[in-house]
Amino acid sequence: MKRALLPALLLWAAATLAFAAGGTALRRADAEAQLQEEGRRLQRLLAQRADQHDAHLTAISALAVGLPVTREPLAQLADGILRFYPRVLAADVAAVTAEGTPALVFTTRPDCAAGTNCAAAVARGAAAAIDARPVPLPLGPGRYRLAKRVRDASGTRALALEIDAARLLEAEAATGEAAPGATLTLYLPDGTLLLERVGEGPGGPFATRLAFAAPIGSASQPMLLRLERQPSLVALVPWGLVAGFGAAAALVVALGLGLLRSRRAAREARRRAELGEQAARLAHAGRINALGEMASGIAHELTQPLTALLSQSQAALRLAQRGGEGDGALLAAALEANVAQARRAGDILARLRDWAANELPPPRPVALNAILRGVAALNARDMEARGVEVELDLPEPSPVALAEPVQAEQVVHNLLRNAADALEGNPSGAPRRVGLVARALPGGGAEIQVEDTGPGIAPAVRDQLFEPFFTTKPGGMGLGLPLCRTLVERMGGAIEAEAAPGGGARFVVRLAGAAA
Structure with missing residues (x-):
C-alpha cells in the first residue's frame, strides 16, 4: 500500500497544479478579453x-x-x-x-x-x-x-x-x-x-x-x-476553486486508495484461499506420493506380524492335532500372540488409510515419542540402504502436544527424507547421522528437532526455504518444505530452520501444549 501512496500523491499534486494552471490561464484570457x-x-x-x-x-x-x-x-x-x-x-x-x-x-x-x-x-x-x-x-x-x-x-x-x-x-x-x-x-x-x-x-x-x-x-x-x-499570475490564480478542486481530488485519491486497498485485500484473500486449497491438494498429493516411498517400509513392517501370525497359527494347529496334556496353555498363548499381531497389522493399515485420506481429524493430544519411533521404523530399511544412521533422543515420559498424528508423521517423514538427501553430498568417511529429538517446552507444548550432519544451509537461501517451488536439490520440485509449513501451521504450530551447533542443519517444529 505504501508503494501506491507516493504515485497517488504525485498524481494528486499534478492534477491540482494542472487545474491551477488551467484556471489561471482562463482568468488571464478573461482579463485579456476585458482589456x-x-x-x-x-x-x-x-x-x-x-x-x-x-x-x-x-x-x-x-x-x-x-x-x-x-x-x-x-x-x-x-x-x-x-x-x-x-x-x-x-x-x-x-x-x-x-x-x-x-x-x-x-x-x-x-x-x-x-x-x-x-x-x-x-x-x-x-x-x-x-x-x-x-x-x-x-x-x-x-x-x-x-x-x-x-x-x-x-x-x-x-x-x-x-x-x-x-x-x-x-x-x-x-x-x-x-x-x-x-x-x-x-x-x-x-x-x-x-x-x-x-x-x-x-x-x-x-x-x-x-x-x-x-x-x-x-x-x-x-x-x-x-x-x-501587468497583473500578477499569483493574483490570477483562482485560489478558492483550486482549494476546492484539491480537496475533491484528495477525496477521490483517498477513495481510490481505499478501493485499491480493498481490491488488494480481496485478491490477497482469494490468493490465500487458492494457496490453502493448493496446499490441501499438495498435502493430499504428497501423502499419495509418499505411499510409494513408504510402501517398502510398510510391507516390511507388515511382514513381521504376518510371519508371526503364520508361525503361531502353525504351532497352534500342531498342538490341536496332537491333543496332549498341557497343550491348552500353549494353544491359548499362541492365539493371544495371533490377536496382538493382527491388531498391530490393523493399526498399520488404519494409519495407511488415514494417510491417504483427503480430510483429517482436528489436532488432539499426541505423544511425540510414538510419532518419531513410527517414522523411524517406517524409514529404517531406506535409511539403512543409504548408509544413514537415525538416532532417537526421546525423553520419558513422552512430551505431549496438540497435533494430528498423520500430519505430524508426514512432516517428520519429509524432514527425515530431506536430511537424508542432504547427507548424499558428504565426502566418503564423513559421519552420516540424522537425529530425531522430542523436547517438552517450559512454557507448555513441545518441539520436534530433525538434525543432520550435512553441509548445512547457506545464509543466502535460508529465508527462501519455505517458499513454494524453491529448491536447491537437482530435480527437486520445491514443495516438501512449504507443505511441512502448511501442515504445521494447520496444527497451530510453527517451523523454522537453523544451523546445527556441530555443523549441518536443524529443523525445529514447535507445537502447542495439550492443555492450550
Missing part, C-alpha cells in the same frame, strides 16, 4: 469625438467666410461649443493677406488681441493643412490644436480649435474610464505623447503583460491608443 473590449470601446469613443471636432471646425468655417458680417453668429456658435464640449479650449479665426501676413479676426481667448502672436500661431497651423483637411498640431503634453484653412472671394481664412487631450476620455455621461489598473496612453502619429494615465505597476516577479493598441479611425486626428496591464 481588449475596453480598448475597442475607448477607440470608438475617441473616433466619435474626433468626428465631433471635425464637425465643429466645419461649422465654424461656414460662418468664418462671411466675417465680419457673421461675427455674432460665429461668437454664439463658438460659445455653445465651448460650453457643451469642455475639452474644446478655444476657437480662432485668422485672415491671411496676399503677402502672407496673418491677422486675428475672431477668437474666444480673452487674452488674445489682434497684434499678438495668436494670429501667427493659427496661421502656421492652417498652413500645414492640405486640401482643406484639418491637421492636429501638438501644443505640449495634454493639448493639441486642430487647424484648417478655407478660401473665399476675399482671401484665405485660417481656422483652429485647441483641444484638451486630457478630457478626451471624460465623457459627458459616466463613460470613458479605462479598465481599473490599466495604463492608458494616447500618441500623435509622430510619437508626441498627448495623454498618459498610469495604472498599477507590474505585479511582482510573476507578472504577465496584457496590451491593446489601435489607431483612431479619424483622417484629421490619426492618434494611437494604447492600454496595458
Whole structure:
C-alpha cells in the first residue's frame, strides 16, 4: 500500500497544479478579453469625438467666410461649443493677406488681441493643412490644436480649435474610464505623447503583460491608443476553486486508495484461499506420493506380524492335532500372540488409510515419542540402504502436544527424507547421522528437532526455504518444505530452520501444549 501512496500523491499534486494552471490561464484570457473590449470601446469613443471636432471646425468655417458680417453668429456658435464640449479650449479665426501676413479676426481667448502672436500661431497651423483637411498640431503634453484653412472671394481664412487631450476620455455621461489598473496612453502619429494615465505597476516577479493598441479611425486626428496591464499570475490564480478542486481530488485519491486497498485485500484473500486449497491438494498429493516411498517400509513392517501370525497359527494347529496334556496353555498363548499381531497389522493399515485420506481429524493430544519411533521404523530399511544412521533422543515420559498424528508423521517423514538427501553430498568417511529429538517446552507444548550432519544451509537461501517451488536439490520440485509449513501451521504450530551447533542443519517444529 505504501508503494501506491507516493504515485497517488504525485498524481494528486499534478492534477491540482494542472487545474491551477488551467484556471489561471482562463482568468488571464478573461482579463485579456476585458482589456481588449475596453480598448475597442475607448477607440470608438475617441473616433466619435474626433468626428465631433471635425464637425465643429466645419461649422465654424461656414460662418468664418462671411466675417465680419457673421461675427455674432460665429461668437454664439463658438460659445455653445465651448460650453457643451469642455475639452474644446478655444476657437480662432485668422485672415491671411496676399503677402502672407496673418491677422486675428475672431477668437474666444480673452487674452488674445489682434497684434499678438495668436494670429501667427493659427496661421502656421492652417498652413500645414492640405486640401482643406484639418491637421492636429501638438501644443505640449495634454493639448493639441486642430487647424484648417478655407478660401473665399476675399482671401484665405485660417481656422483652429485647441483641444484638451486630457478630457478626451471624460465623457459627458459616466463613460470613458479605462479598465481599473490599466495604463492608458494616447500618441500623435509622430510619437508626441498627448495623454498618459498610469495604472498599477507590474505585479511582482510573476507578472504577465496584457496590451491593446489601435489607431483612431479619424483622417484629421490619426492618434494611437494604447492600454496595458501587468497583473500578477499569483493574483490570477483562482485560489478558492483550486482549494476546492484539491480537496475533491484528495477525496477521490483517498477513495481510490481505499478501493485499491480493498481490491488488494480481496485478491490477497482469494490468493490465500487458492494457496490453502493448493496446499490441501499438495498435502493430499504428497501423502499419495509418499505411499510409494513408504510402501517398502510398510510391507516390511507388515511382514513381521504376518510371519508371526503364520508361525503361531502353525504351532497352534500342531498342538490341536496332537491333543496332549498341557497343550491348552500353549494353544491359548499362541492365539493371544495371533490377536496382538493382527491388531498391530490393523493399526498399520488404519494409519495407511488415514494417510491417504483427503480430510483429517482436528489436532488432539499426541505423544511425540510414538510419532518419531513410527517414522523411524517406517524409514529404517531406506535409511539403512543409504548408509544413514537415525538416532532417537526421546525423553520419558513422552512430551505431549496438540497435533494430528498423520500430519505430524508426514512432516517428520519429509524432514527425515530431506536430511537424508542432504547427507548424499558428504565426502566418503564423513559421519552420516540424522537425529530425531522430542523436547517438552517450559512454557507448555513441545518441539520436534530433525538434525543432520550435512553441509548445512547457506545464509543466502535460508529465508527462501519455505517458499513454494524453491529448491536447491537437482530435480527437486520445491514443495516438501512449504507443505511441512502448511501442515504445521494447520496444527497451530510453527517451523523454522537453523544451523546445527556441530555443523549441518536443524529443523525445529514447535507445537502447542495439550492443555492450550
